[in-house]
Amino acid sequence: MSDEHGSVFDGLLGGDDSAQWAFGTGFEDPLAGVDTTTPGGVDPAELAAYCLMLGDDALIMSQRLSEWCSRAPDLEEDIALANIALDLLGQARLLLTRAAAADPDVLPRLPEGSPVPPEDALAFFRDERRFRNVWLAEVAGGDFAHVVVRLLLFSVARLALLERLRTSRDQVLAAVAGKGVKEVTYHRDWAGRWFLTLARGTGESRRRLLAALDALWPLQAETVAAHPLERALARAGVGVDPASAREEVDAVLGQVFAVSGVARPEPAQPSGIGGRTGRDGVHTEDLGRLLAEMQAVARAHPGGRW
Amino acid sequence: MTTIPMEPQQEERLRAAFDATVARHDRIEPRDWMPDAYRGTLVRQIAQHAHSEIIGMQPEGEWIGRAPSLRRKAILLAKVQDEAGHGLYLYSACETLGVSRAELTDLLLGGRQKYSSIFNYPTLSYADVGTIGWLVDGAAICNQVPLCRTSYGPYGRAMIRICKEESFHQRQGYELLMTMMRGTGEQRAMVQESVDRFWWPVLMMFGPPDAHSPNSERSMAWGIKRNSNDDLRQKFVDMTVPQAEALGVTLPDPELRWNEERGHHDFGEPDWEEFAAVIRGDGPCNAQRLAHRRAAHEEGAWVREAATAFAAATAQEGAR
Amino acid sequence: MSADRREWPLYEVFVRGKRGLNHVHVGSLHAPDDAMALRHARDVYTRRNEGVSIWVVRADAITASSPDEKDPLFAPNGDKIYRHPTFYEIPDDVPHM
Numbered sequence: 001m002s003d004e005h006g007s008v009f010d011g012l013l014g015g016d017d018s019a020q021w022a023f024g025t026g027f028e029d030p031l032a033g034v035d036t037t038t039p040g041g042v043d044p045a046e047l048a049a050y051c052l053m054l055g056d057d058a059l060i061m062s063q064r065l066s067e068w069c070s071r072a073p074d075l076e077e078d079i080a081l082a083n084i085a086l087d088l089l090g091q092a093r094l095l096l097t098r099a100a101a102a103d104p105d106v107l108p109r110l111p112e113g114s115p116v117p118p119e120d121a122l123a124f125f126r127d128e129r130r131f132r133n134v135w136l137a138e139v140a141g142g143d144f145a146h147v148v149v150r151l152l153l154f155s156v157a158r159l160a161l162l163e164r165l166r167t168s169r170d171q172v173l174a175a176v177a178g179k180g181v182k183e184v185t186y187h188r189d190w191a192g193r194w195f196l197t198l199a200r201g202t203g204e205s206r207r208r209l210l211a212a213l214d215a216l217w218p219l220q221a222e223t224v225a226a227h228p229l230e231r232a233l234a235r236a237g238v239g240v241d242p243a244s245a246r247e248e249v250d251a252v253l254g255q256v257f258a259v260s261g262v263a264r265p266e267p268a269q270p271s272g273i274g275g276r277t278g279r280d281g282v283h284t285e286d287l288g289r290l291l292a293e294m295q296a297v298a299r300a301h302p303g304g305r306w
Numbered sequence: 307m308t309t310i311p312m313e314p315q316q317e318e319r320l321r322a323a324f325d326a327t328v329a330r331h332d333r334i335e336p337r338d339w340m341p342d343a344y345r346g347t348l349v350r351q352i353a354q355h356a357h358s359e360i361i362g363m364q365p366e367g368e369w370i371g372r373a374p375s376l377r378r379k380a381i382l383l384a385k386v387q388d389e390a391g392h393g394l395y396l397y398s399a400c401e402t403l404g405v406s407r408a409e410l411t412d413l414l415l416g417g418r419q420k421y422s423s424i425f426n427y428p429t430l431s432y433a434d435v436g437t438i439g440w441l442v443d444g445a446a447i448c449n450q451v452p453l454c455r456t457s458y459g460p461y462g463r464a465m466i467r468i469c470k471e472e473s474f475h476q477r478q479g480y481e482l483l484m485t486m487m488r489g490t491g492e493q494r495a496m497v498q499e500s501v502d503r504f505w506w507p508v509l510m511m512f513g514p515p516d517a518h519s520p521n522s523e524r525s526m527a528w529g530i531k532r533n534s535n536d537d538l539r540q541k542f543v544d545m546t547v548p549q550a551e552a553l554g555v556t557l558p559d560p561e562l563r564w565n566e567e568r569g570h571h572d573f574g575e576p577d578w579e580e581f582a583a584v585i586r587g588d589g590p591c592n593a594q595r596l597a598h599r600r601a602a603h604e605e606g607a608w609v610r611e612a613a614t615a616f617a618a619a620t621a622q623e624g625a626r
Numbered sequence: 627m628s629a630d631r632r633e634w635p636l637y638e639v640f641v642r643g644k645r646g647l648n649h650v651h652v653g654s655l656h657a658p659d660d661a662m663a664l665r666h667a668r669d670v671y672t673r674r675n676e677g678v679s680i681w682v683v684r685a686d687a688i689t690a691s692s693p694d695e696k697d698p699l700f701a702p703n704g705d706k707i708y709r710h711p712t713f714y715e716i717p718d719d720v721p722h723m
């Protein structure tokens with residue numbers, strides 16, 4: 001028995017067989033080996049802002065999904081939701097790191113000699129108005145139907161975008177997209193399958209699904225609305241104009257609605273206030289509360305090491 | 307499970323075969339004959355273990371939303387997710403004994419089956435995430451490594467898978483504490499406070515002293531349990547002391563010292579009255595933990611029903 | 627031993643970690659139907675490793691031998707429900723034939 005104990009505890013300090021961990025828990029520089037120079041003819045500040053848009057979508061969505069941990073309808077779904085949250089968190093880490101590398105000016109001011117790495121400075125020390133995620137990712141959660149509808153709308157749009165981003169002139173974005181396509185394909189699959197199941201399950205599940213769709217549909221338009229910055233970067237061969245993916249998004253959603261026997265909701269106007277949306281840093285009240293929780297410990301210890 | 311009535315001699319022969327299998331440290335497998343009391347003890351122990359994994363998601367799950375770095379958030383989420391997997395493996399092992407996960411969940415929610423007392427303590431700072439990994443998962447490993455060779459096959463195999471993952475849990479916890487100890491003075495104080503708070507409850511995880519452990523002896527004879535509570539507790543203390551030194555924290559026990567003669571550390575007695583109170587349901591978080599689990603289970607009922615109804619409907623369509 | 631009506635059926639999961647190897651039983655899980663069982667198996671047992679082949683089969687579709695068929699005293703249950711997470715113990719390194 002002593003030898004078996006020995007082997008278990010031996011590894012406590014040494015070795016790093018992190019293959020056991022899900023993606024995103026790695027201890028190394030997430031962008032090691034990828035060419036991080038900004039492609040010619042691209043404004044680094046614009047590239048950074050664009051990375052924040054995609055990164056914040058993933059980060060905030062991941063934060064919302066991880067609220068399900070230990071609360072899902074069954075253990076199998078608990079594990080599935082955590083996997084999706086981990087994938088998106090991994091994407092967020094790469095994209096935030098990319099934003100900081102492209103333009104260090106996006107980093108919030110921290111005390112001299114702060115040990116906080118760039119991805120964490122952006123996640124934990126940036127103020128609400130500098131977050132550029134869509135509202136769909138941030139609004140407070142509801143029941144299981146709510147998470148299914150939100151993830152369906154989110155992942156259909158994100159997959160269409162990542163597929164096009166794989167040919168980006170920016171090496172990092174292309175690499176993130178390549179990896180992300182596989183992940184988000186699975187997310188879309190999970191959400192689509194549950195959408196169908198709830199739509200055709202019981203009267204109760206259908207009622208809840210339609211209620212969630214009602215609540216979230218007005219936020220869908222923002223996921224395919226083109227921000228001027230996105231258009232500019234698309235022209236430079238670095239970003240994707242979401243409008244170019246709109247047809248595909250509509251078609252995929254239409255398919256899911258059709259097999260589920262759900263009428264396609266009327267097209268909604270992009271959400272926002274005075275024409276400004278999440279992409280411009282204008283958010284719902286829910287984001288402030290989300291950030292208050294997410295940033296609490298980090299901000300209490302600005303010189304902390306974790 | 308259907309039991310066909312048997313002649314007394316037949317049962318005697320089966321029992322002899324069972325005893326011989328256990329005696330030669332061979333495994334009992336699900337369809338083998340086994341004494342009812344063996345089955346009952348296994349169900350109780352495996353279920354309690356499974357419940358502990360699932361309830362154990364909560365104290366750390368509290369901090370996923372507040373993890374102070376993205377890397378820590380990913381590690382913590384992956385870790386808590388592992389615990390769900392552990393619960394799932396163990397419920398499956400229990401199902402080979404003819405008890406369903408739904409029945410076991412009902413027993414847990416009805417307060418008729420227990421889970422580890424340690425999860426009835428709150429997590430009050432991010433250092434607790436590290437301490438739980440280092441000490442709680444560490445104690446669990448101590449308890450569980452011997453169970454990889456337990457006499458019941460499915461249980462042992464589940465434990466092998468679990469132990470592999472637990473050692474990562476312990477490492478991430480220890481690594482978090484090491485990193486915090488290199489941080490600010492505030493962080494170091496946070497680590498020490500957390501270790502102070504968890505040390506005694508962790509020692510209680512090994513169960514009451516052998517003299518007061520009602521089921522231990524029979525479980526050991528059956529090979530369900532492999533080491534006594536006190537032996538494992540001693541082993542854990544001996545292993546932890548040098549780790550605490552390397553970390554730079556003190557363990558809150560004035561009686562803790564090396565005993566040259568025994569070749570082991572002497573240490574103080576945990577507060578067994580507190581232990582009894584927590585087991586009884588009067589710990590700081592008992593009600594909260596069960597309420598959380600019950601809410602998740604009840605709020606998920608309509609989803610499980612919908613999936614069942616959908617599967618039935620599609621199966622029917624397929625048959626037509 | 628009819629399944630709890632509130633509960634999804636039990637599936638056994640077999641995984642082939644690499645080309646050239648046999649599928650090996652890794653555990654079990656609950657799912658409402660085959661498609662969902664595959665999805666769950668991917669999440670629970672492979673962490674969604676690409677290139678891994680997974681089989682799932684409903685536990686009640688497995689017909690199992692008794693450990694010692696010749697022993698007339700061993701009373702087989704007669705039904706096919708065989709809840710057994712590690713039925714096939716095949717060493718991981720058995721090469722593809």
Ligand SMILES: [Fe+2]
Nearest residue numbers: 359388389392
């Ligand atoms: Fe565990």
Ligand SMILES: [Fe+2]
Nearest residue numbers: 389443472475
């Ligand atoms: Fe653990």
